[in-house]
Amino acid sequence: MSTLHEFTTWEPLLHILRSAHTATPGTLGGHVAGRIGTHAYSVPMPWGTMFTMHGQASVAADRRPEFDAVQRVRGALAEADADGASFVARMSPDGPAVLHLLDFGPAVEAEVSGPLPGALVLVEGAVPEPWRRLPDPVPDAKPSPAADPAALESFLRERLPDAIGATEAELAEAEARLGIPLPDELKALYRVTRARWEDWNDDYEPAMRVAEAVGCQLLPLDELYIADAASGRSLWRFAALEAEAVDTRSDTAVQGLVGSPGWIVFGHWDGDRLAVDLTPGPGGHTGQVIVLVREESIGAGLIADSLTELVLPGRGRRSPRRRADDERPAVAHVNSRGVSSVEVAAHSALEVLSIGVWEGEPLSLEPVVDLPRLRTFRASPGTLADPLEISRLTGLEFLELCPQDWRVLLDADAVPRSLLAAGIEVRNDVDPLPVVDLANEILARWDRPLITRTTLEGSLGPMP
Template sequence: MPSLHDFATWQPLLRLLHAAHAETLTAPGGHVAGQISTGAWSVPLPFRPPRPGRASQVSDNQEQFDAVGRIVEALEEDGSDRVSFVMEASSAPDDVRLHLIGPGPSAEPGVATAHPGTLLLVDGALPEPVRRLPDPVPGAVPAPSASLALVFGLPRLRTLSTCPGTFADPREIARLTHLEYLELPPAEWRVLLDAGAVPTGLLAAGIEAHRQRDNPLETTDLANEILTLYGRPPITGITVLEGAACTGN
């Protein structure tokens, strides 16, 4: 049976990824990332279209299905339900460095991405309050569309999720003292952490990272800073494997 932490188990998939993303991997900071679970996967590989007049079949992309199937089999053998990975170029020509990221006790897995999902900052907190209806409040009405001024006019706001560049000065978020869930891009989190301005009453948090542009290893480091700030256990289950992307090398 294939082992999840054996480079040979991953080699067929790494060969396909290396061929598809050779230019990306040779660029400074270049990486390729994805997630594989026992029921689905998100791997940045192109699918070959079927021949004209014929429906798509597994055999059209058999190499990819076989390569991912080895990882799924290893997950089942390991008793795990999913694994996230980041592939980078190694110092040796055609070699790659593979980072396998396991789940953390205070971090939900990302959805179809190698980036960490919701960070649980308090015992018993449920993932992503943004997806749950708030408790009924007499006189509550739908809020207008959010903007930096409108947001700060809602001092009892409990959930805030923003895109890059929403705030001229992210440090103003500290004024929202009733926030329970905060989701920000990495750059905005960096500003808050460096300024010591992360709201103290959060129950959960999220990092709005770009699936491929942002490196999940850096996002994981950022997540660990947030978890540590709240006295939560960090994400530590990272295994590093290294070897040739192609068996012929």
């Protein structure tokens, strides 16, 4: 047992929480819950949850006690080699306090914004379908006619006469590390400059000249990497529910993927990543330049048909182009202001169905039964006419429901066995302990590691 499981470690934070919540009627008779992590913490206060990222340069004086109390717990986390701990506290003005520490374990994704468990990963190592999607073969894809490695190299040597370029051995070493050949234009670029900071003697001026010549912040040759799906991992809930599902159509220049073994990231542009695309769509060119936008997890935008066009003046650099939305999108949000019904949402390409706030009669899922690609379903409380209809969605890999609907499925042993992950929809102000019990019941059905609870008891003394 580490100091993480000692009441004295948490005592300063509990004192602060008890004092902060004495003016909130009923709070101390109920619970106070939060989460402390190594990178961020979420602590409930009467005026709103205090959410702070790790690494603040300074802390306001009136928050110093809270910060110090959190740092005390963080020290215990480091000692226990733990990423974080959720807590539920019940405290009395007279002194007695009970603290429940929750360790989500390897089968539950923690969300830093609150104490509740995130997605339950029911199959070890499972990732959502978009993260498993590989590029479609496009055997007829060719470099753009405008691609001109010789012209590109000549232009850059003129702009960067003093730059130190990569040797052929260094280029070969980069290819061996990446596991794929570098396209000719990319090799031409790095023959002029290998973009290593040590080559610039810690001087920003040469670095700025390279950035101005190339049109982006260039990565050093030995930091090139492949933007495959594994490099873009996301929490299950966001990946399964909120990611845009994208298909690759016959006229698409960039394939709709989370990542590709043919996307070689070579630079940054306004905080986004630039990559050479060796797995273009049917309407694209091998070696085209794409931008991977940091706010988006699926797909990329085309900004140039070649590196030559990107770098040389007047050769056609453009604003990122993304494919237009389909008339029948693969992601449908049925709610009072969105898609008007499950019937309207239903079509053969539907992948994600989410039912939100709904003011009408509860909805039937009959229209989406047997849809071949439906992989994710989420429903807000009270929106389903019959939760047991979910058992007929036999291709689901992610399901998120409120506790009441989960209870119906569990009692009837009707949870789809195709699930790879699951979510429980509740508000952050609910008592996490019943939610944990429900999560453990779901995890047990898949024989997955359970959330563990450690209960600590102590006294904070009477309120002053």
